[in-house]
Each structure stands twice: as structure tokens, then as C-alpha cells.
Amino acid sequence: MRSEPMRIVLVTPGGLEQRGGIGSAMTALVEExxxxxxxxxxxxPWAAADPVRQLAATAVALARLARLGLAGDVDLVHVNMCGGGSVWRKGLFVLLAKALGLRVLVHLHAADLDTSWARLPRLLRNVPGFILRRADAVVALGAYWRSFLIETLRVPAARVQVIPNGVADPGGTARTRRNGQRIVFVGRLGLRKGTDGLLHALATPGLRRRPWTLTLAGDGDIGGMQALARRLGIDRRLAFLGWLAGQDVARMMRTADILVLPSRQEGLPMAVLEAMAHGLAIVTTRAGAIGDAVTDGVNGLLVEPGDPAALADALERVLGDAPLRGRLQDAARARFEADYAASRMAASFLALYRDLTHAKAGRGVPSAGADVAPRRRLGQPSGG
Structure with a gap:
């Protein structure tokens, strides 16, 4: 007899249209x-940045989770969580789900959980760990975040699992690279992604002499970065495109040579994985879990966060050495194929779902040939 399909609730701020890693990762997962x-x-639980609307959306989502749980119509709650205030808001879903007797998986995307935790008053520092220890499993994006969860927040090691983000395979799409000097940046412009340091690096004498161009795709402090570029005298070599949809980012990467992402804080950025999928040479930092995906000198160049001089040196190396650039590009694509395809990420989550719900009598994941049960979406996804 065929088992009933597994029933998963995904708590995803901004829905699948969310601008950032959560929306991209969850889109890849639900397709599988x-x-x-x-x-x-x-x-x-996210209607807008406005606190009142956000509170109302959270209340509605909590009520719907309670209704599903009381009706016995859910096997597992998958809670996507960032740092800062997200821990407190998503913690409500964790605590409610456990009160309803449901299995809970927390998927931690935070780039700043460590620093936001350190800024908390001492009396409140136990709260994030208390919330995360209530979950049946906590998924971290890499080794750094796994260590932080275990050593600082005291989440039992047996409950912490590393599942890296994954991105769709662009396949064998022809790449139209020219002189090796086309650089792209993808991310929210500002201090956390290190955009200011990047512009200072590009303004150094050695890089001014090279014929590079930089295309920046992302929202954030566009006006501030444009003004900084003008002050540094490099604005004519930069193009600010604003936020781009995924297909537009893919088109941009097909004509690029190098991705630069000098982040100061990170989880595991989708931009790096997308660049690997497109076979770009990568210059980035050791922030967060980036070092799990990029090995310095093998499939990219790594520098310390907040060091424009080191960033300038790395960019000079990759711009001026075509054989190095080609090796990095080939190795980046190979690393993507081995470890960071969306299908691999989805398979890891499905295996974890099975582990967490195996005690549910008669339930499991149907075979690929089974009838596909209809899905339901509750709440209005937003792009905020």
C-alpha cells in the first residue's frame, strides 16, 4: 500500500519571491x-518592513500554523531563520510548533547571528540558544555556523546538521567572455557586503591601469556607492543595475569573467554559488561559510574581510594572469557540480525530513511515480 505524502509547513519570510538567499534556496527546494x-x-510572516504590518502578518501565520497543527495536517515545520530580530519572531513558530507536538527543523541563514547575539544584554543571551535547543534539528550553512551553534548557543551537536545552499544548474549555456576583465558584484550594496571597500580597492593605482569594468547588481545603498565612485574617479567604469531577477543575474554572469564579493559578514551567499555554477573566477572573503565553498588558490581567491589592500592585490592577480583565471574558473564549475547543485541540497533536506518524521505511522515520501498531492500556500508572499 502506498504511504500518504509527507506534509511540510515552510515558514519563509517574504515567501518564495523574497529578495535574497532564503527565497532562492526555498524555490529550489519546493521544485523538488x-x-x-x-x-x-x-x-x-513578513508583510513589509513596517513593524505593525509585520506583527499582523506574524500573528496570521501563527494562527494558521495552530489550525494546521490542531487538525493533524502537518508532519514537520521547517522554519527559516536569520539573525537579529528574526530569531525572536521565528522563535514564536518554533515554540508554538513544539507546544502542538510537532517536529521542527530550524534552517539558519543568518549572516550576523554571532554579532547580534554578542550585542544582546547578558540577561537575554540565553534566549536564542533556548529557542534553537527546542528544535528537533538545526541546519547550518557551513562549519563556522555549526561551531557557533554548538559551542556558543549550546545546541546539542547531534541536532546540528550542515546543508549548504544550492543553486540551479545553468547547464552548457555558451559563455561569451572576451578579455577577462569583466567583473560583477551581486548583493545588497552597503557595508555588510563590503561594497565600499571594493570601490576603494578598484581605485588603487595598480587597478586603475587595467581595463576592467564592474557591473553591480543589487539594491541597498546605491546612491551612496555611486557618490563614492564619483569621488574616487572610477564611476565611468561602473554600471549600477539595481536589483535583478534570477534570470537576469544569470544572463549577466554568462558574459562575466570574475565575481567579487568582499563581504564582512555572511551565511553562504547565493552569489558565490551562482558564480561557481557559471564558471567564474571568484574573489571573496573568509566571512561565514564562504571558506567551505571556496578554497584559496584552487577555485577562487580569499582575503580577510575589511581589507581593501588585500582585495586589490587579489583582483590584480586574477585580472593579470589569464592561466590562473582559467584554472579558477574551471575549478569553480567543478566544485559546483560536486557539492552545490540545487538537486543535492534538496536531496539532503528530504533525507533529513525522513529522519525527523520516520516515527509518523504510515507516512513517508512517495516515489517519483506516485500521484502528486496538491500543494497549498497560506499567506501572501511579498518581495520585501
Missing amino acids: LDRIGVRWTLLD
Whole structure:
């Protein structure tokens, strides 16, 4: 007899259209859930940046989770969590789900959980760990975040699992690279992504002499970075495109040679993985879990965060050495194929779902040939 399909609730701020890593990762995941017939329900606790609307959206999503739990219509709650205030808001979903007797997986995307935790008053520092220890499993994006969860927040090691982000394979799309000097930056412009340091690095004498161009795709402090570029005298070599949809980012990367992402804080940025998928040479920092994906001198060049001089040196190396650039590009694509395809990420989550729900009598993941159960979305995804 065929088992009933697994029923997953995804708590995803901003829905699948969210601008950033969570939306991209969850889109890749639900495509695989649809393919094999897992039922998923989306709860979006984020209506807008406005605190009142955000509170209302959170209350509605919590009420819907309670209704599903009381009706016995959920096997697992998958809570996507960032740092800062997200821990407190998503913690409500964790605590409610456990009060309803549900299995809970927390998927930690935080780039700043460590620093936001350190800024908390001492009396409140136990709260993030208390919330995360209530979960049946906590998924970290890399080794750094796994260590932080275990050593600082005291989450039991047996409950912490590393599942890196994954991105769709662009396949064998022809790449139209020219002189090796086309640089792209993808991310929210500002201090956390290190855009200011990048512009200072590009303004150094050695890099001024090279014929590079830089295209920046992302929202954030566009006006501030444009003004800085003008002050540094490099504005004519830069193009600010604003936020781009995924297909537009892919088109941009197909004509690029190098991705630069000098982040000061990170989880595991999708931009780096997308660049690997497109076979770009990567210049980035050792922030967060980036060092898990990029090995210095093998499939990219790594510098310390907040060091424009080191960043300038790395960019000079990759711009001026075509054989090095080619080796980095080939190795980046090979590393993507081995470890960072979206299908691999989805398979890891499905295996974890099975482990967490195996005690549910008669339930499991149907085979690929099974009838696909209809999915339901609750809440309105937003792009905020």
C-alpha cells in the first residue's frame, strides 16, 4: 500500500519571491518537493518592513500554523531563520510548533547571528540558544555556523546538521567572455557586503591601469556607492543595475569573467554559488561559510574581510594572469557540480525530513511515480 505524502509547513519570510538567499534556496527546494509529491504549505510572516504590518502578518501565520497543527495536517515545520530580530519572531513558530507536538527543523541563514547575539544584554543571551535547543534539528550553512551553534548557543551537536545552499544548474549555456576583465558584484550594496571597500580597492593605482569594468547588481545603498565612485574617479567604469531577477543575474554572469564579493559578514551567499555554477573566477572573503565553498588558490581567491589592500592585490592577480583565471574558473564549475547543485541540497533536506518524521505511522515520501498531492500556500508572499 502506498504511504500518504509527507506534509511540510515552510515558514519563509517574504515567501518564495523574497529578495535574497532564503527565497532562492526555498524555490529550489519546493521544485523538488513538487517533483516527488511532498505536500508543502507556505506561511509568510513578513508583510513589509513596517513593524505593525509585520506583527499582523506574524500573528496570521501563527494562527494558521495552530489550525494546521490542531487538525493533524502537518508532519514537520521547517522554519527559516536569520539573525537579529528574526530569531525572536521565528522563535514564536518554533515554540508554538513544539507546544502542538510537532517536529521542527530550524534552517539558519543568518549572516550576523554571532554579532547580534554578542550585542544582546547578558540577561537575554540565553534566549536564542533556548529557542534553537527546542528544535528537533538545526541546519547550518557551513562549519563556522555549526561551531557557533554548538559551542556558543549550546545546541546539542547531534541536532546540528550542515546543508549548504544550492543553486540551479545553468547547464552548457555558451559563455561569451572576451578579455577577462569583466567583473560583477551581486548583493545588497552597503557595508555588510563590503561594497565600499571594493570601490576603494578598484581605485588603487595598480587597478586603475587595467581595463576592467564592474557591473553591480543589487539594491541597498546605491546612491551612496555611486557618490563614492564619483569621488574616487572610477564611476565611468561602473554600471549600477539595481536589483535583478534570477534570470537576469544569470544572463549577466554568462558574459562575466570574475565575481567579487568582499563581504564582512555572511551565511553562504547565493552569489558565490551562482558564480561557481557559471564558471567564474571568484574573489571573496573568509566571512561565514564562504571558506567551505571556496578554497584559496584552487577555485577562487580569499582575503580577510575589511581589507581593501588585500582585495586589490587579489583582483590584480586574477585580472593579470589569464592561466590562473582559467584554472579558477574551471575549478569553480567543478566544485559546483560536486557539492552545490540545487538537486543535492534538496536531496539532503528530504533525507533529513525522513529522519525527523520516520516515527509518523504510515507516512513517508512517495516515489517519483506516485500521484502528486496538491500543494497549498497560506499567506501572501511579498518581495520585501
